[in-house]
Amino acid sequence: MRGHFSTPPLLVEQILDACGYTPDKDLSGIRVLDPACGSGNFLAGAAHRLLSYGKRSGLSVRNLARYTRDNIWGFDPDPIACTLAELQLRSTFDLHHPGSHALHQLHVHQADGLAFPWEQSKHIDLFLANPPYLAAKNNDLSGYRSTHQRGQVDSYLLFLNLALQVVRPGGWIGLVLPDPVLARTNATLERQRLLAETTISHIWHLADVFAAYVGAVVIVAQKTPPPSHHQINWQRKRWIDRIPELEVAEVSLQLPLSNTVSQALLSQQPGAELRYLLSTIKDTIIERLQRQLHTQVAAHVPRTLACLGECMLIRRGEELGKDSPLLKATPPMTDELRWYPVLRGGIDIRPYEIPIASCWIAREQIVKPVDRYLAPKILLVKSAGRLQATLDVQGHVVLQTLYILQLNVCIASGEEEQAATNSEDELYFFLALLNSRILQDYLYTLHTAYKWVQPQIEQYVLAQLPIPINVAYPEKVQIIDRAKLLMHACSKSSSVVELKAQSYELYEEQERAICALYQAALQQRRVTEPPRDVVDEGVSLYG
Structure with a gap:
């Protein structure tokens, strides 16, 4: 059991929107990777948008089959999950082009995405994943080279490292991770890299997304160093799995993004914690207490x-x-x-x-x-x-x-x-x-x-x-x-x-x-x- 819980289709749509993977753009050359694809919700969501783009652009069925084959990639060690993912992709293609037999081959592979030789690869345009939540204390992760560099590393941190490794400059990352990534000490190095190497667009902290006893964090980021004054949009809310049918046409799939926090402020935290609530306590006694504890180091300043x-x-x-x-x-x-x-x-x-x-x-x-x-x-x-x-x-x-x-x-x-x-x-x-x-x-x-x-x-x-x-x-x-x-x-x-x-x-x-x-x-x-x-x-x- 690899701790797999499927990403809700509505959340997939929100993440794709946030990454800018929308049918009104040219998606024909955008290579998408999900290295822990499970039953293929991310792959099917991306394929649906690619096919919608093709319909808007008048592309032939043959070309769309080629783009789907070449641009949508998924890995998973579970053969049943791979079968389900491939069925989802084919069903999505059939919905757009009923009766067509143009889609002969798909890049859904039964393989461990972390074990694949990615060293020379930096050609991924869009990295999507809801990786398994496996703790190193309960699972043997010693076979992955990055785990030899330090102490306990949970599996989802290996996928975050992989995203930072393989996404091309300017490409996008959309990850669904357990919420300990926000502040747990063992994720410090990954957070430092994330804050230094990417411009984080969104942080969504969600409860009740999965049946597992864990909160979820969606991180959407572009692989480019952040501008000095960049503000991250953040949202903390309980996940609503369904939107009533009467409201679907009126409700945007985007989460309301009324809150922001400076990425530079997060980078200054002792362990690069993604403390998004810091934006809500600016100039309050809490912020001042935190600042004073971290700055009362000069010997000539009396401690209070x-x-x-x-x-x-x-x-x-x-x-x-x-x-x-x-x-x-x-x-x-x-x-x-x-x-x-x-x-x-x-x-x-x-x-x-x-x-x-x-x-x-x-x-x-x-x-x-x-x-x-x-x-x-x-x-x-x-x-x-x-x-x-x-x-x-x-x-x-x-x-x-x-x-x-x-x-x-x-x-x-x-x-x-x-x-x-x-x-x-x-x-x-x-x-x-x-x-x-x-x-x-x-x-x-x-x-x-x-x-x-x-x-x-x-x-x-x-x-x-x-x-x-x-x-x-x-x-x-x-x-x-x-x-x-x-x-x-x-x-x-x-x-x-x-x-x-x-x-x-x-x-x-x-x-x-x-x-x-x-x-x-x-x-x-x-x-x-x-x-x-x-x-x-x-x-x-x-x-």
């Missing part, structure tokens, strides 16, 4: 922000799934074993809510140091698109779907370890920050939005969240006191902070105080910065 990983140890729980047979609904009545309550992840954790375990584990089954669990700690859900944090002082064991956050203490040797006497008050301060709207929006805009289906908060991302330092003592105490009150004010039914009616003002007061801390950190930095010709005052998202 630190990364969370500098302040707290961030660890994972037991490497067990929530359905592990080691977990019991009730502890057995025995004197030989000692049993500990277990928290499983998002099932048991709500923001600010005092956690209560619903299962147990035997002491001898706990692999990691038990003291880590017994000490007061902040718990944060890993498999989520937003921050969900609470404080545990009851000594729960936790599973791998939760992060454990405990205060750092530097000892004489220079190593960091958990002190026996953590300040619970300090933990309440960090709990308030982690549940705040400002960090929720920061995390979403810069990280979790780019994996639409089953998002996760990566440990390195969590460690890089901005934390205000040198906070005045009275302000910190007030935030801590409110956080303690909120632990008893929240609903038990939601992954967002849901409050009892009388607690709304308390939460809003907390949000205003936290926002003021971040604003102050940015303002203190601005005061200490050397004068500049142009000062960007910025506009806060938070009043």
Whole structure:
């Protein structure tokens, strides 16, 4: 099984439009390649437009058969897929020219498109693909030479590399990829090449295109270096598979493209991430926080922000799934074993809510140091698109779907370890920050939005969240006191902070105080910065 899901015909049409492959243009010399053609939706879509062009231009059936044979190329290692693709192409030709027997041969080949010797080939005009989503950790991709150059490479990245290799200068690329390509670290080199070697026309981030548990990203790009001020059109939406018949004549196949982001801005990201939402936070506190974290490197500039990983140890729980047979609904009545309550992840954790375990584990089954669990700690859900944090002082064991956050203490040797006497008050301060709207929006805009289906908060991302330092003592105490009150004010039914009616003002007061801390950190930095010709005052998202 190669993870194949057919590209919806409507999406094929949209991609062909975006690539400029339309019947009103001369398509007779445009060579199209789909190196992972599957059942041939891209090939059939291209053939239909080529034949429509021929009809408009009055070309003979013989010439159109030759153009179809010479210009439409597909590869797939699955013989059944190749048979279906060839049937689609022949059916498309027959629809335009019923009863014709001019189409004798087609270039649909049972072969691995990645293994083909493409080294000397740069003659492809239009590269179309929805490649299989195969992870290197689950599949042997070592036979491909490009995988020997670095660590884990998922199969779709090999197809992106192939597109950059074989498309001629000025040619077009239309790819349907899984959305981790937008920001995952292992795709950094491919994104850097894409941003440097092509002018990206469109980025469409779509949910519900396929039955698989993955978001899809359509990238449409021309193989030419981008102009310095080029703007990429982007769209984030749920895919609608059908358009009602009455609307077909009135609805353009093009997605609405009202949003743009600078390609140069994406190129400046630390890992060349395709963070299209950066265009929506220009001159906001989120953009300023990101910029300050990346620029406060000069020794003579006092720091007003630190990364969370500098302040707290961030660890994972037991490497067990929530359905592990080691977990019991009730502890057995025995004197030989000692049993500990277990928290499983998002099932048991709500923001600010005092956690209560619903299962147990035997002491001898706990692999990691038990003291880590017994000490007061902040718990944060890993498999989520937003921050969900609470404080545990009851000594729960936790599973791998939760992060454990405990205060750092530097000892004489220079190593960091958990002190026996953590300040619970300090933990309440960090709990308030982690549940705040400002960090929720920061995390979403810069990280979790780019994996639409089953998002996760990566440990390195969590460690890089901005934390205000040198906070005045009275302000910190007030935030801590409110956080303690909120632990008893929240609903038990939601992954967002849901409050009892009388607690709304308390939460809003907390949000205003936290926002003021971040604003102050940015303002203190601005005061200490050397004068500049142009000062960007910025506009806060938070009043």
